Amino acid sequence: MAADTNNPQNKEWLARLYQSGQYADLTITCDGHTFTVHKSVICMQSSFFEKACKKDTFMEGATGVVDLPDDDPVAVKAMIEFLYLGSYSYDQETIQWSLHFKVATIADKYDINPLENFAYNVLEKAKSDLPDDNEFAAAAKWTYENTGVGGSGRKVIVEVAVRHLKDLLGSEAFSNVVGEVAEFGRDILIATQEVKEKTLNSSKAGYKCFACDWSWLSSDASKNSFVQETTSIMLKEMNASGNVQIARRKASLIRAQ
Secondary structure, three states: OOOOOOOHHHHHHHHHHHHHOOOOOEEEEEOOEEEEEOHHHHHHHOHHHHHHOOOOOOHHHHHOEEEOOOOOHHHHHHHHHHHHHOOOOOOOOOOOHHHHHHHHHHHHHOOOHHHHHHHHHHHHHHOOOOOOHHHHHHHHHHHHHHOOOOOHHHHHHHHHHHHOHHHHOOOHHHHHHHHHOHHHHHHHHHHHHHHHHHHOOOOEEEEEOOOOOOEEEEEHHHHHHHHHHHHHHHHHHHHHHOOHHHHHHHHHHHHOO
């Protein structure tokens, strides 16, 4: 259950507690960083922390210290800020892809659904904007190394990659990640095939790309040209990285009709 941060009175006292740390009775540590918090605020919004702080159950319940050694301290700070204030601070001019994916991941890890939804809503609004290639490449690599197959984070990363594929393929940072993380390249190829099935399913018609919202009139000739060009680009990128067999096998999905 999330704290009611829409209530003006609750907002005020939660903000005061967050800023002052007064009456704090729990310490969260993460990679050399220390955060003093209140069990009454944290535990009522996260089943993980609720269980961890139970007396005579886990060591944390006795020591009053919860260590999160595998998490990013910036994301942990954002999580704590959200639990008190109902949002967390971030640059609204430049999308911090890595931050929001890390926040969404720990929100899922610690069972804080409102926080996960908040982070993904921020990313949802940014999908149509061409991402900074270096920032996005780093976010893609982190997401694939720290989340499971079929996870929401991977789906968002792939959707954004396909939407802006033409621009991103000119980026060395992005191309390197496609080469290093075979699953990422595979998922892009599969997603490209799905887009093709939705948009290139007529011999002569008007088409709309579900990835980038671009509309055009086409024929079989231009359809084949689009498919061949997309396949060629992806093969070239993955061939450069040494993932030739994966590239050729997945590229066959795009050619098939």
